[in-house]
Amino acid sequence: MLVVTGELDLFPTPATGQRLAALFPHGQSYVQPGAGHYMWLDDPEALGAALGGFLARPV
Known part of the structure; x- marks a missing residue:
């Protein structure tokens, strides 16, 4: 699970x-x-990179 918040x-x-x-x-x-x-x-690019990195990880 990834929990995303803004600073x-x-x-x-x-x-x-x-x-x-x-x-x-x-x-x-x-x-x-x-x-x-x-x-x-x-910052949609930063969020996209964070989500993409999380989703690319092996389960």
Whole structure:
């Protein structure tokens, strides 16, 4: 599981996202630098790269 938050997100905060990811086996947290709640609008390329990297990993 990948939990994605923006660095400036108020809910869920990056810390909350990290705690949530830690509840799952192999859970990961990605915090997009400089992004708010709508990180796909702030920097779609960065989000796409993070998602692509996660999805390319072997299961």
